[in-house]
Amino acid sequence: MNFVALKMLIGDRAKYIGILIGLTFASLLITQQASIFWGLMTRTYGQISDMGQPDIWVMDPKVQFIDDVKPLQSTELYRVRGVEGVEWVAPLYKGLLKARLSNGSFQTVICLGLDDSTLIGGPPEMVEGELEDLRRAEGVIVDVVAAQGKLAKPAATEGGKPTPLKVGDTLEINDHRAVVVGLCRVSRTFQSQPVVFTTFSRATTFAPRERKLLSFVLVGAKPGVDQAELSARIRAATGLAAWTADEFKVMTMKYFLKYTGIPVNFGIAVLLGFLIGTVIAGQTFYNFTLENIRQFGALKAMGTGNGTLLRMILLQSLLAGSIGYGIGVGLASAFGLLTRNTELAFRMPWWVLTASAGAVLFICMLSALLSIRKVVKLEPAIVFKS
Amino acid sequence: MTVATADAVVCRGITKVYGSGPDAVPALRGIDLDVKSGELMMLVGPSGCGKTTLISVIAGILDQDEGTCHVFGEDVKQLGARAKTAFRGRTVGFVFQAYNLLPALNAAENVAVPLLIQGVKRKEAVDRAREVLERVDLGHRWRSLPSQLSGGQQQRVAIGRALVHDPKLIVCDEPTSALDQETGHKVMEILRAVAVGPGRSLVIVTHDARVFEFADRIAKMNDGRVERVVTSAKELR
Incomplete structure (x- = not known):
């Protein structure tokens, strides 16, 4: 029945594209904003990273970050x-x-x-x-x-x-x-x-x-x-204060996280991407299920169990999620590539990709869950109602 | 519980009420009905008389409140949810008024759906579906999507889908009501020719008097009851 599920999804082009746009947008915004955020954060301790030789930095105990120089x-x-x-x-x-x-x-x-x-x-x-x-x-x-x-x-x-x-x-x-x-x-x-x-x-x-x-x-x-x-x-x-290079990096980053509005600003952008993606993808996917409710009813009447229907919906959702995630991350990477020689801070470590994948997966699961609930509760007798 | 019987469907004292309290609407008020093996039985009557509810109970997609309904010896209501689903997939073929074909699948793939549900490999399922499409005179249109087919052709695809897994019982809900007289007649001819046979029964819900002639027996329903069962449309007048 996987084949039927995939055909159902791809066959409805408009809805399929709508779901993909939602997931792509969410993936792009989450990945891109998180990468810029991380780029900015790594810049805060860029000079510590550049100086690879020292194991330990010693400074005045009141120093809070790398630019907070209090001479000794x-x-x-x-x-x-x-x-x-x-x-x-x-x-x-x-x-x-x-x-x-x-x-x-x-x-x-x-x-x-x-x-x-x-x-x-x-x-x-x-x-x-x-x-x-x-x-x-x-x-x-x-x-x-x-x-x-x-x-x-x-x-x-x-x-x-x-x-x-x-x-x-x-x-x-x-x-x-x-x-x-x-x-x-x-x-x-x-x-x-x-x-x-x-x-x-x-x-x-x-x-x-x-x-x-x-x-x-x-x-x-x-x-x-x-x-x-x-x-x-x-x-x-x-x-005096003495910190290993890694401790000093974390200390510097924490200062910027605590005393600047950067995390909040980027957090809002990431959250917005997540919410908008969830709403667009979730709504479109739910509508897709609603519009196919008679087909699901017919499948149920013809002997398709709830477990199979659940698998079909999850497959549809995960396929759309994987493609949307791939396109979104691809676009974010292209953005990073195009802006690599500019002032813009952009760093895409593995955990940003993982977090973005997790967020898209969550959106897919949420969308699927809404649809699954509808289909599981569906009375197959609906097929006899004109 | 298995009951040995020559009858395909044996319904006794079936009742069904929708809703509860003052809003309760009795749909079936103690139905007794037998459908013989190899028979084409039509359920006729005015709108709201309980035809669709009865066919839903017979097909195992709706549980009656009281009474028993044995389909090929199986008391469907007593089956668990999973067993009931499997029973429907194995024993019942459906033809719906609105066809309910999957728009993204071509004719052969649509016909193959009941086989896919039973776990038959896709290629084998489609090959068998194409053979069935030949039987309903649509072999040449196996690649066509439902949107590329006329209403009559779509209903023939639906008939193919109801037949492909060789079920013992086929239930049809108003199969000709969306079709003109000539097309409806042709659809009924095909149904009669390919669906009725030894060991297989057809129950058709219809109010289309033009197709009564195809029935072996007609059960006239009214207000949730079977008023009478006749063997010819003339007897209904």
């Missing part, structure tokens, strides 16, 4: 180094500084100052130049997206395209001359500000004068040392 005294570096199980430590400066562009305008940049000797915390991918070029006088490495965008030089002619910043060009950071010695690719940050790498000592000369300029202490654990235990030891020994 430089002596904290040595205190952390003294904790048992620490293999190495490196200072990191992180601050928002003003860069003056060649046309005289200013652009805020995220300046990351890396340990002068080891350059630990450098960009994950160099597009041009080498990380070691930072040791050249006044050297900075600029993220390539900013070099082509926010830090690009104005067009030579009015209305023309801006000229990307390239290796050898100069810019002023807080009235200090900086020479671009390399271009790198970094994860987009939540604020989408340009990222500029330099050495720790040079960053502190760029930065406004302050008593404390050490933003974070990056820690490498000795081989075989448990990172969570080492974090606890650092906390106990120094009174």
Whole structure:
């Protein structure tokens, strides 16, 4: 009877397309909005992900997320180094500084100052130049997206395209001359500000004068040392906050989840997609069953049991759900592909696909349930009523 | 309980009331009726006299309130829901007034439905359905969808569907009322020729006097009772 069920579904083109549209729309909206949401969330801790080397981040206990910099005294570096199980430590400066562009305008940049000797915390991918070029006088490495965008030089002619910043060009950071010695690719940050790498000592000369300029202490654990235990030891020994990279990512993400309206906004969009999909698909599927109620009645009269009818309706619903889900996820993927080089945050991890599949499955089951109830209660004697 | 009988259908004291309390409507008021094996029995009478209710009870799709109805020895009311469904699938063929063909299936697939219900493989079911369509003179239209067939042709497909699994009892509800006289006549000729036979009985509900001549016996119903059973339409006058 599976064949009959499928023919019944596909045979009614208008209803079939209506059900597919509802499920596709729900799948698309849920997947796309959840992917953008996750893209944004991963951007909040993009800089932690980019710095793959440190096992542990040490910071002021009041720090709530990666951009919430509360500087430490430089002596904290040595205190952390003294904790048992620490293999190495490196200072990191992180601050928002003003860069003056060649046309005289200013652009805020995220300046990351890396340990002068080891350059630990450098960009994950160099597009041009080498990380070691930072040791050249006044050297900075600029993220390539900013070099082509926010830090690009104005067009030579009015209305023309801006000229990307390239290796050898100069810019002023807080009235200090900086020479671009390399271009790198970094994860987009939540604020989408340009990222500029330099050495720790040079960053502190760029930065406004302050008593404390050490933003974070990056820690490498000795081989075989448990990172969570080492974090606890650092906390106990120094009174500072110490988190593994993963803990710090979660902490940063939680801050944005708690203090921004992002989850609520995206949650509403996802919920709307789910509700609209449910209503369209559920209503259309229910109508489809209602319009075929005499046929179901005839099948019942002719000896089709409730179990078989239930299987037929579930099959119809699952087929429509699978196709709708596939098209919706395909469209969401195409959207992600088309916007991959734009400002838009889009990440589609496996769990978004699973959650979306679960939501579509739920819609299908709900739609089928309404229809099944109708068909199970149906008196086959309906077929003798004209 | 199995009753040995030469009769295909034996109904005794059948009553059926729709609703309850002051809104109760008695549809059957103690029906006694026998349908013999190999017989074409027509149930006739005015609208609301209980014809459709009686045929529903005989076909096992509605339970009577009182009385017994044995169909080929089986007391249908006493069967469990699943057994009753299986009994209908095995023993009864249906022809409906509104045909009730599945619009998405072609003629052969529609005819094959009772076989598919019984778990016959699709190809075998369709092959057997095509053979039956030949018997109702529609072999050449086996690929046609119901929407591509005339009313008479659709009813012939429905007759094929009622026959394909070789049931012992075929119940027809107003099979000719939606058809013109000539087409109705042709449909009845086909029904008579292919459906009636040894070991198989037909019960037809109709108020179409033009087809009374095809009946072996006619049960005249009125107000939930069988007034009389006659062997010729002339006796009804």
